[in-house]
Amino acid sequence: MKATRRLMALAFALALVASACAGDDGGDAAAQQAVAAAEAEAAAAMADAEAARQEAAQAAADVEAAQAEAEAATAEAEAARAEAAAAASGDAESQAAADAARAEAEAARADADAAATAAQRAEDEAEAARAAAAAAERPAYKVGYISLGDSVPFVKLVSDGIKEEAERQGVELLFCDSEIDAGKALECAQNFTVQGVEGVLNFQVFEDSSPEICAALPEGIPVIAIDIVQPPCELSFMGANNRYAGYLGGSALGAYFKENFDCDYTAYISLESTAAGSANTDRMGGYRDGFTEHCPIVNERIMDGADRTDPALEQLTDLLPALPGERIAVVAINEDGIIGAIAAARTLGRDSDLYYSGQGTDPSIWCEVQNNPNYIASVAYFPERYGTILLPAIINAIEGNSIAGQLFTPHQQITSENIGDYYEVSGC
Structure with missing residues (x-):
């Protein structure tokens, strides 16, 4: 309906253009304005039509995904029944039937997963089309x-x-x-x-x-x-949510130190940036709140300006020789500081002595989270969103x-166990 009205407006604008073309310079200006308005209306109509098309595609994809999910559930139930029958009878024929049913169930599940992915893609495309249609309605701010x-x-x-x-x-x-x-x-x-x-x-x-x-x-x-x-x-x-984000990281690290070391450790190093004001205060305070739910803070060392890789590397390189011991907690306002701390530990041959928790989970730290056993937990902020x-x-x-x-922004505790659920980690 909206698109129809816009097409009528376009026709009216074109009529104005035809009328104005026979007139004076003022008519020429009016004609130009009418053309611009008509073009805007046409663009808006096209955007509305595309949004409607994408929404229809989304609805169809949702139906297909639901059907595929139902078929997968049915196949999985049938496979479970066949496997139970095979276990009860113990004969080769029943086992072969069970294996065939399980293969069908796995194929149906793969189809359902593919349909769900297609439905999500259709939803994203529909949302983009709706945004484009809304953008066509308003000025370019x-x-x-x-x-x-x-x-x-x-x-x-x-x-x-x-x-x-x-x-x-x-x-x-x-x-x-x-x-x-x-x-x-x-x-x-x-x-x-x-x-x-x-x-x-x-x-x-x-x-x-x-x-x-x-x-x-x-x-x-x-x-x-x-x-x-x-x-x-x-x-x-x-x-x-700085206090909460810090708490998530601190709680994960504190729980690890409680479970694995019974809170027997050498020092707690906090890599901070006081220039960030309340963001630093809240985030690093949240770290302390979370950590102390499990273990007391021991021998705390605060490194200011350690929110960049090079300063963190320099400060930790200077500090670590004065901190012997195999259990040192390192927390940071971001991942840049953690990267510097890891580099310092490796340079000094102290890889296994430091245990880390950082903030942000940007791609620069993914491989460490996935593969470094001493990187206990990061907290995701999803900056791309x-x-x-x-x-x-x-x-x-x-x-x-x-x-x-x-x-x-939503926050999520990220560890080696769940990072693959949120990010495609490669190149490690």
Whole structure:
């Protein structure tokens, strides 16, 4: 129905064009406006039609997946009955029938899994089509994004996800990399003001610089902070539930030390970044909360500025010779610090002495989580999904709608046992 109305609008606009073409210069301007409006309506109609097509495909895929699942369940039940009969009779014929039934069940399960994958793909495509249709309905908002620093693997995943979602939502995204530099973050804000942004996604790391950066932005526009709070202009915070994320990592490491060492260990090393302000305080405090549920903290050493690989490597290389012992707990605000700690331990021949828990689970750490027995647990933030939360929120805010003050990413404890359930680890 909506598409039909748009086609009628297109026909009306073309009639205006024909009428205006016979007129004066004012008519020419009107004709150009009518053509632009008609093109926009046509694009919107096409987007609506594509969304409807994808939704129909999704519905069909869901039906097929449900049917395949039912067939797999039936085949598995039949295989179980055949196996029970074979076990009871003990004859070769019954066993052959059971083996054949099990093979059919496995084939049916494979078909069901394939159908479920196809249904998920259809759902993703339908969601993308719906987003495109919604984008065609509204103006192309101009949004600025200050990256913390795309040289950091976790941040690069966030940035790529934001760019992808901005394109999907029809948003004009102005990207500016602060390169972990407060002065460059301020320049980003100043440039955004000149460029007339209507909203800002702010992922700069220096919390104490946020008042100056806020003052440089256009007055009154919505600002969503990413992972680090940005007073006083922050409308909403999107990112980690820092206290909870830290708790998950600390609890896993503490439980391991309790079960394996009865809490008998040498030291607790905390790799931190006080420049991140409350994000650091909450996350590393959460680590302590989780760890002390199982073991007391012993001989704590706090390494500030160890949120980057090279500083962490340098600080741990200096510290470890003064910490003999085979059981040292190492926790970190991110994976970069853990990578530096692992490198220091290997350089000093202390691979087996340190036990790790990091935050973020970005690809740089996947192989360690999967294969290093001393990497006990990471906590996933799914940075690649940040954009799917941020872009709809900033669009709503620009349009004057209320948004939640806190938009948390989901967290998941990741270990060698379950990392394959969330990521495709390769190249190790």
